[in-house]
Each structure stands twice: as C-alpha cells, then as structure tokens.
Amino acid sequence: MCYPLTSTHKKELWSLVNIKNKKIKTRIVLVLIFYFFGLPLSATIYDGSDLSGIEKLIEEHANNKEWIGKKAWRNGAQQRIERYRKKQLTLMLEDGFDNPISGAMIDAELVRHDFQFGTVFGVKQFNMIRKYVHLFGNQIGFENALKFKHKDTLTKNVPEVLAWARENAITVRGHTLIWPGWRHMHKDALRYKSVTDTEGLNQFVNNQIIEAAEKWDVVSWDVLNEPLGNQDIQEVLGQESMAQWFLLAAKHRLNDYSTLYINENRIISAPTRQQDRIQKYINTIKSIRLDGGTIEGIGVQARFRTNDITPDMIYRRLERLSIFGLPILATEFEVVDTSPHFSPSDFRRAEMTENYMTVLFSHPEVNGIVAWTLLNKLTKKSRAGEKPKNIPDNRGLLNWDLSLPLNGKIWLHLINQRWKTHVATETDKFGVAKIFGFKGFYVITISHNSQIEKRLIKIDDSTDKIILKL
16 A cells, blocks of 8 residues: 655655754654655556566575575675664554553554665756656765856756755765866866966865855765876865865855765776775875865775676775775766676676675665666767767666666665565564664554554664654
8 A cells, every 4th residue: 555755744754864864863753654755656667576687686695505605705794784784673552651552563664774775867867767766765966967067057957856855855965076187177277277376276176165065955975086096186286185175065064964975986896906096095085084184984986897806805895994984885886888898798787786785785884875877878988988889878777768777676676675674563462562674764554453553763773662652
C-alpha cells in the first residue's frame, strides 16, 4: 500500500535531516502517514528487483560458502557491514498511562538510509529525470552548475532543482569552490594569467569562494578539487593559500553543518603504476591541516579505468586515508570505458560496481557513495583523451531512454534490496520489540486492537531505546 508524502510531511523529514547534520543529539518521533517519497507508477521498474542480466552477481553474494580465494574479501566486508552499518534498537510501546502494550504487531521499514547514496547529473537534464532521481539515492549533485566557471550560464538553472530537492527531502552537495587550474577558472580570472598581480588574483579567488559558499544551500562542499594535478593558482599565491581557502569556506558557508571536503582523483582507483598518488594526497592533506586549513572530509573520486584493482586493494587504500579520522566520501563513482585501454563489458561494469560499492559500504570511515553519471548521454568520450565517439555513453546508472543498464540494476538492488531493512515483529509482555537493521529513518506501523498508527523514527548510534505512546 502506498502512502503519499504530503508537503507537510516532507518538511518534517527535511527538518530531521538538518537536525542530524547539525549533530543535535535529540530523538524525535513523528506521527506520519508516510511512504518513501510517494513512488511514481514506474517504481516497479526501479526498485532494485529487476535482476535480469545480473543473476550471477546475486548468486555469488548469496552463496557465502563459496567466499574463498578471490572471493574471500566478501567475508570481511560482510562482517563490517553487519557491525558498522546496522544497529539494534529497543522499541517500547506504552499506553497513555505508561503501561506496556503487549501483543502489538510492529512493522518496521527503512525509508531513508543514514549512509549517503548520491547521484550527479547535468542541471539541464533535470526535467527529463526528475521523476526518477529520488529512486537512486538520498543525495544529488551537479556536474558543472555550481562551478564558478559556469556562474554566468548553468547556474541560473540551479534554484529550481534545489527547491525540488528540499520538497523531496533530498540533500545536495556542492562541487566545487575552487579547481585551481587556469582552464578550470572563470574567464574573468584569466586576466591574471599573464600579469603579475598576486593581490588581484588572491582577491578574485577569495571572492569566488565567498560568493558561492554564502549563496548555495548544500550539505557539503568540495572546497578544493584535484590539487595534485592543478597547481596554477598555488604557484602564484603559494601553497599556504589552500589552507586559506578552507578557512574562507568555513567562515562563509551558508549552512554551518556543511562538511568541507578536499577532493582528488586516482586515489582508491589509482592504477598500480600511480599508487604514489595516495601518499602525495596524504601529504597534501597533512600540509593543509598544518597550515590551519579546516578540512572536514576526504573526497576520493572513485572513477575506475582499469581492470586490475581488487576490493582488497581498495580497502587497504581506505585504511591509509583513515589516519585522519575524517569521513571519506566516494565523490565521483563510476566505471569508465577508456577504449582501447580498458573496455569492460556491461556485465563486468556491473560486477565492478557491486564489488567496489560493497567494500566502500563496509568501511567505517566511508559515509557515502556518489555516482558521477546518473544519465548516460547520447555520445561518449574516452577518459583517455580520444575524440568523442558517436555511440551512446555507458558509464551511467540510467540510459538516455530511461531503461536500466546492468550497473544501474545492481546499484538499485544494493540500495533498495540488499541493504534495506523491512521486518515484522510483536511486542512482548513488557511492551518491548527489538529491531536490528540498517541505520536511518524508519516508518513504524503499529497494529493493536484494530488500531493502526504510523510513526517516523531514527535508528542511529546515539539511540538505543525509543518509547512510543499509543
């Protein structure tokens, strides 16, 4: 049965999301008639139950007796998922006189993960996919629309999407405040490229960061994007300027709970010959922090372009980044065709998606996975630099005709089926029911003596027990 989410209910959930981000440790129980955003009629296609073409992946996960050899990584990953992504909650049901209610039927359904599953798309594509976006996760981002370089063009389309996201209780992350290579800067910055005007460039960059940080309602920012390969601005302003950018972002961010990330490519996804990038990234983070920079999260783009990276390798790389005790976010997750260098089959892309998402989800410091390409475009361009090819793109989770590629099917299966909790239980003589499930928001349906009520609760690390009054 589908219970549509009214505007009032969406605002209530949005307030809960913001309270969580502000780290206000409180427990809120709302009486709601609620179902996950009021799924459209096409939800049966996009709910993760379509396994055609990925049956082998489902079978491999289900057959844990075969988790040996190259599949042995699954044992540790599954143990970590059970340990870090789930929580047991004691639910106590009482009447208006504080008496326990026994024999009540409890249905608990996870409707919003605590973990961030996000997607990125071109802002001009929004109207084409707006009915489907929420089915792929609880967070969105833009390919280019929040980059200062495009503030005179794409940015005008952003407010409509932000309003929709707020209405549907979906968070938005910002990408990016500064990408410090000349070719990534706004055209007005190029006047400083051939003229020695350090103060002028410094003021331009500062204004760029302040303007965007103060304007956009986002829950996180990639403050600094790809510093390892983009040093043009630092060569003029000095390496210590990177710390200053984080300090400016911290001071001027619209939402004080917005997390400030550094973001870099080829870290957990680095080919073997480029593994030195991991240590370079660690050194850069250390240097910025020593200079006073307020790095609050570590972004790893997780764009895979090679066939030789195993889940165990990814886990070890995540462990190296864990020394900072900061959340790690897979910011631009995808498996990319770089033909002729790497050209995975549709099944291999789905297999890599399942393997890598699983190990990312299992690591306690990882707080989200954001798929960089939600919608496949009509043409694709090799990441290795070849000219665009007149064939459809294939890295995204949704084809241009809104059909599902295999990697889109496994993404939906993971977030909506495998990593979903929906359990039924009954209160005992003390009015107690135990719920063990993935952390996040739950709709609790209580049935007792022909009375049915629904409540919205949160299962997280800070909550062991919740008392509900009937």
